[in-house]
Amino acid sequence: MTEARGQFSSKLGFILAAAGSAVGLGNVVAFPVMASKNGGAAFLIIYLFFIAFICYPVMMAEIAMGRQTNRNPVGAFSQLSNGHRGWRLAGALAIVTPFMIAVFYTVITVWLVVYIKEIAIGRLDVLSNQSTFGEVVARPSLFGYLFGLLCLIFLILLGGVKGGIERLARILMPTLALMLVSLTLFVLTLDNAIAGIRYYLVPDFSRMNLSVINGALSQAFFSLSLGMGILVTYGSYFNRQDNIPQSTRMVAVADTSIAFFAGLLILPAIFAFDPNTNTDDLSTSSVGLIFSFLPQIFLSMQTAVGYAGASVVAVLFFSLVFFAALTSLVSIIEIPISCWIDELKLTRKKAVLLQAVLLTIFAIPAIMSLGISDFFTTFTSYGGVTKSFFDLVSDVFYETILPFVGFTVCIFCSYRWKLKGLSSELSTGDPKYLGSWLEKYINFSLGTVIPFVLLLVFVSTVFQIYVP
Numbered sequence: 001m002t003e004a005r006g007q008f009s010s011k012l013g014f015i016l017a018a019a020g021s022a023v024g025l026g027n028v029v030a031f032p033v034m035a036s037k038n039g040g041a042a043f044l045i046i047y048l049f050f051i052a053f054i055c056y057p058v059m060m061a062e063i064a065m066g067r068q069t070n071r072n073p074v075g076a077f078s079q080l081s082n083g084h085r086g087w088r089l090a091g092a093l094a095i096v097t098p099f100m101i102a103v104f105y106t107v108i109t110v111w112l113v114v115y116i117k118e119i120a121i122g123r124l125d126v127l128s129n130q131s132t133f134g135e136v137v138a139r140p141s142l143f144g145y146l147f148g149l150l151c152l153i154f155l156i157l158l159g160g161v162k163g164g165i166e167r168l169a170r171i172l173m174p175t176l177a178l179m180l181v182s183l184t185l186f187v188l189t190l191d192n193a194i195a196g197i198r199y200y201l202v203p204d205f206s207r208m209n210l211s212v213i214n215g216a217l218s219q220a221f222f223s224l225s226l227g228m229g230i231l232v233t234y235g236s237y238f239n240r241q242d243n244i245p246q247s248t249r250m251v252a253v254a255d256t257s258i259a260f261f262a263g264l265l266i267l268p269a270i271f272a273f274d275p276n277t278n279t280d281d282l283s284t285s286s287v288g289l290i291f292s293f294l295p296q297i298f299l300s301m302q303t304a305v306g307y308a309g310a311s312v313v314a315v316l317f318f319s320l321v322f323f324a325a326l327t328s329l330v331s332i333i334e335i336p337i338s339c340w341i342d343e344l345k346l347t348r349k350k351a352v353l354l355q356a357v358l359l360t361i362f363a364i365p366a367i368m369s370l371g372i373s374d375f376f377t378t379f380t381s382y383g384g385v386t387k388s389f390f391d392l393v394s395d396v397f398y399e400t401i402l403p404f405v406g407f408t409v410c411i412f413c414s415y416r417w418k419l420k421g422l423s424s425e426l427s428t429g430d431p432k433y434l435g436s437w438l439e440k441y442i443n444f445s446l447g448t449v450i451p452f453v454l455l456l457v458f459v460s461t462v463f464q465i466y467v468p
């Protein structure tokens with residue numbers, strides 16, 4: 001007997017799950033720092049422009065591909081390609097990408113768990129020491145945490161689309177929003193918080209240059225979970241009678257609002273710590289910031305709320321980041337699982353088991369890449385720098401490939417599936433779509449400006465990372 005294919009219970013279920021995927025480390029850490037380093041509100045304006053005019057159409061195209069075919073990315077590309085087998089490669093890329101992103105995102109999430117535990121047992125002061133991060137990531141005990149985290153994730157995924165993914169998002173997304181608002185209100189009461197707000201919100205257009213613009217688009221694309229096959233798969237779980245353009249808008253608004261609010265939390269906290277902070281010195285890497293810098297900021301709050309109070313705030317913050325990471329991680333691991341279910345005709349149970357084994361095999365070298373094993377720590381070198389296995393996976397799949405996958409989606413929808421098919425899918429559940437300005441804009445831009453811009457971003461990133 002074949003199992004019924006998973007489906008979200010409602011439009012809200014889809015919106016929460018997609019927002020759960022979109023809200024991740026990119027929102028709560030990378031965005032605030034990027035914005036403040038690159039001109040505050042000026043950066044925000046460009047970011048919003050990219051979300052509306054580039055990312056929103058690509059998001060809808062991905063969701064429409066999934067819903068039209070009821071399949072994972074490999075199945076969706078092959079079904080809509082009308083026998084042109086070359087397009088299967090694009091489908092394969094849209095599976096390998098989330099598979100590999102899951103590998104290193106899992107490792108970062110393991111570190112988060114260790115940090116939460118360490119703070120909870122009273123060791124915030126140790127963590128705020130610069131050298132502690134290097135020591136934590138080289139601990140052999142990480143394997144135990146990795147195993148625990150993987151068990152939790154795969155148990156959730158065994159619950160299926162409604163009982164696992166959607167239920168998790170229904171619980172964690174409102175919790176996350178509440179924690180974010182409460183922590184922000186608390187931080188705003190600290191001395192000098194206002195300096196952080198000023199830094200964040202006063203526009204400074206003099207900082208704009210090509211690399212900032214490139215960074216804003218990459219960040220927007222990444223933050224909405226585009227180019228990872230996630231929205232194709234989630235689209236395949238979306239009811240036919242529901243409205244894609246409207247639901248997509250809500251996901252984009254939720255994701256962007258959380259990123260914006262995270263800025264109102266992080267920057268005032270940083271400026272309360274040191275009113276003379278020079279944001280140019282802040283690391284844009286989420287990892288460096290979360291694990292090396294933020295513990296110091298929380299520790300400094302002890303003058304206002306005592307050591308125990310500062311530890312509580314830190315635990316709350318790290319739990320918030322953990323929840324954001326967990327919902328993203330679950331969403332991305334679902335992509336290969338949906339592929340095993342559709343293409344290999346496995347039951348969900350067997351597909352989950354297969355993916356658990358595969359992910360573990362790749363996560364082990366990734367977790368050994370920061371000191372546990374010399375071989376994986378100095379795995380390769382390019383762009384003039386020695387790179388670990390973890391760096392390699394992160395550079396190729398996280399930093400570089402997403403705009404390229406987005407490019408293939410645009411070209412595919414415009415010239416292979418054809419705009420007529422796309423329009424007809426987008427108007428299912430939204431009869432006003434046909435003939436609207438939105439339809440005109442998408443039909444014009446999806447095969448022209450948008451893929452062109454995405455290709456430019458891809459090429460410039462390749463030069464930045466791989467050419468010495």
Ligand code: PHE
Pocket residue numbers: 021022023024025026027101105222223224225328329331332
């Ligand atoms: N949108 C996520 C973020 O901002 C990106 C992501 C999604 C990463 C799913 C991993 C898995 O962090």
